[in-house]
Amino acid sequence: MLTKRIIPCLDIKNGRTVKGVNFVELRDAGDPVELAKIYADNYADELVFLDISATEERRKTLAKLVEDIAKHINIPFTVGGGISSVEDVALLLKSGADKVSINSAAVKNPQLISEVAKRFGSQCVVVAIDAKQIDGNWKVHLVGGKQPTDIDLLEWAKEVQELGAGEILFTSMNHDGTKAGFANEALAKLSEELHIPIIASGGAGNVKHFEDTFKLGKADAALAASVFHFKEIDISDLKKELKTNGISIRI
Amino acid sequence: MKIAIIDYGAGNVKSIEFALQRLGYESELTSDAETIKTADRVIFPGVGEASSAMNMLKSTGLDTVIPNLKQPVLGICLGMQLMCNHCEEGDTKGLDIFDVDVVKFKTDLKVPQVGWNIIFDLKSELFTNIAENSYMYLVHSYYVPTHKNSIATSDYGLNYSVALHKDNFYGVQFHPEKSGKLGEEILKNFINLNIRSTK
Numbered sequence: 001m002l003t004k005r006i007i008p009c010l011d012i013k014n015g016r017t018v019k020g021v022n023f024v025e026l027r028d029a030g031d032p033v034e035l036a037k038i039y040a041d042n043y044a045d046e047l048v049f050l051d052i053s054a055t056e057e058r059r060k061t062l063a064k065l066v067e068d069i070a071k072h073i074n075i076p077f078t079v080g081g082g083i084s085s086v087e088d089v090a091l092l093l094k095s096g097a098d099k100v101s102i103n104s105a106a107v108k109n110p111q112l113i114s115e116v117a118k119r120f121g122s123q124c125v126v127v128a129i130d131a132k133q134i135d136g137n138w139k140v141h142l143v144g145g146k147q148p149t150d151i152d153l154l155e156w157a158k159e160v161q162e163l164g165a166g167e168i169l170f171t172s173m174n175h176d177g178t179k180a181g182f183a184n185e186a187l188a189k190l191s192e193e194l195h196i197p198i199i200a201s202g203g204a205g206n207v208k209h210f211e212d213t214f215k216l217g218k219a220d221a222a223l224a225a226s227v228f229h230f231k232e233i234d235i236s237d238l239k240k241e242l243k244t245n246g247i248s249i250r251i
Numbered sequence: 252m253k254i255a256i257i258d259y260g261a262g263n264v265k266s267i268e269f270a271l272q273r274l275g276y277e278s279e280l281t282s283d284a285e286t287i288k289t290a291d292r293v294i295f296p297g298v299g300e301a302s303s304a305m306n307m308l309k310s311t312g313l314d315t316v317i318p319n320l321k322q323p324v325l326g327i328c329l330g331m332q333l334m335c336n337h338c339e340e341g342d343t344k345g346l347d348i349f350d351v352d353v354v355k356f357k358t359d360l361k362v363p364q365v366g367w368n369i370i371f372d373l374k375s376e377l378f379t380n381i382a383e384n385s386y387m388y389l390v391h392s393y394y395v396p397t398h399k400n401s402i403a404t405s406d407y408g409l410n411y412s413v414a415l416h417k418d419n420f421y422g423v424q425f426h427p428e429k430s431g432k433l434g435e436e437i438l439k440n441f442i443n444l445n446i447r448s449t450k
Binding site: 040167 | 263265266269270272273298299300360361362363364365366367368369386388390391406407426428429430431432434435
């Protein structure tokens with residue numbers, strides 16, 4: 001049986017991990033490759049690297065980092081942040097990334113999804129959607145959630161599936177950073193209406209939240225950052241507990 | 252040991268090269284027929300869409316080279332699928348190495364299947380030191396039905412072939428280069444295959 005995936009997310013700026021980390025065994029807490037190796041050895045199922053730097057040199061630095069990650073990491077990983085063209089994608093895949101995550105650029109230019117899917121296959125296209133529930137309606141937001149749009153979450157999700165997205169990474173801005181659990185109602189709706197896998201993001205605070213997002217939210221994978229970085233949750237302990245509670249999981 | 256990774260423009264071949272490096276083996280990404288024919292081991296990767304991948308193979312003439320190779324050959328993911336007779340994806344004629352057709356998942360489960368699933372009924376040296384029900388990473392919408400050449404099975408709504416073997420040809424649907432330490436073990440087993448035992 002296919003297992004549910006646990007995915008740590010690392011924020012990268014100028015080739016370094018940004019968010020504070022307190023892994024005592026790390027020689028260099030800012031080295032994304034070191035951190036990624038610990039996660040991979042700890043049975044993380046995949047990794048996501050989100051580049052948040054904004055310099056001109058960004059693309060080159062990121063490509064070099066991706067190659068370094070690919071050399072040392074033996075599980076799949078996704079790279080996202082500022083990807084806006086087929087050339088951006090080609091460079092990252094050529095450097096060794098398995099998948100790319102496209103966010104704002106997909107909204108501004110939906111054809112980018114189909115172009116990437118056609119050239120490199122749907123399996124490498126993750127469309128990231130940030131959305132916020134306003135007066136009961138889920139609206140897509142851009143530029144890291146700063147810019148609201150009138151686009152409905154479910155309609156956009158269906159459209160990106162049609163365009164060739166292989167997976168959807170849905171972040172609820174209402175839940176992100178709260179540590180109060182994932183947006184399970186919206187996630188379940190997405191999962192029921194779509195046939196591609198849905199990755200839940202935003203709100204992880206404890207083990208029960210992961211269990212709920214798989215059982216109630218029907219998510220195929222769950223992504224989190226700080227609870228893993230700050231060792232509030234150990235990935236292998238989390239996975240053992242999920243398995244004990246009847247979730248199909250790889251340990 | 253000379254290992255050739257067939258490079259015909261299909262997807263992320265770097266990760267296979269890197270996985271071999273972690274095991275201490277150098278390899279060469281190549282589309283050159285002579286280099287491929289004279290290698291000790293050949294890896295035939297592939298991600299993406301079947302008909303366009305097949306067209307790229309044809310444009311380099313490798314579609315006639317691969318079926319005639321004599322050394323151990325390992326097809327990975329789409330590489331394995333193209334070694335079969337026919338792929339439903341893009342109505343693609345395959346390389347006729349494995350006498351079976353690749354078909355699309357018809358299931359209520361999500362398609363593509365993305366993630367880690369177990370492999371069982373392991374019947375090959377390729378799986379030396381790999382326990383039954385080990386987890387491997389898979390991404391695919393099309394599958395090979397259970398078949399006489401099957402050397403491993405998985406389950407996604409139904410049982411299907413997740414690895415094939417015939418003569419010197421091997422194929423795996425999962426990505427050994429992305430399946431952690433156990434995946435690397437399978438690549439190591441492939442390199443260590445005794446060719447005489449494959450005849």
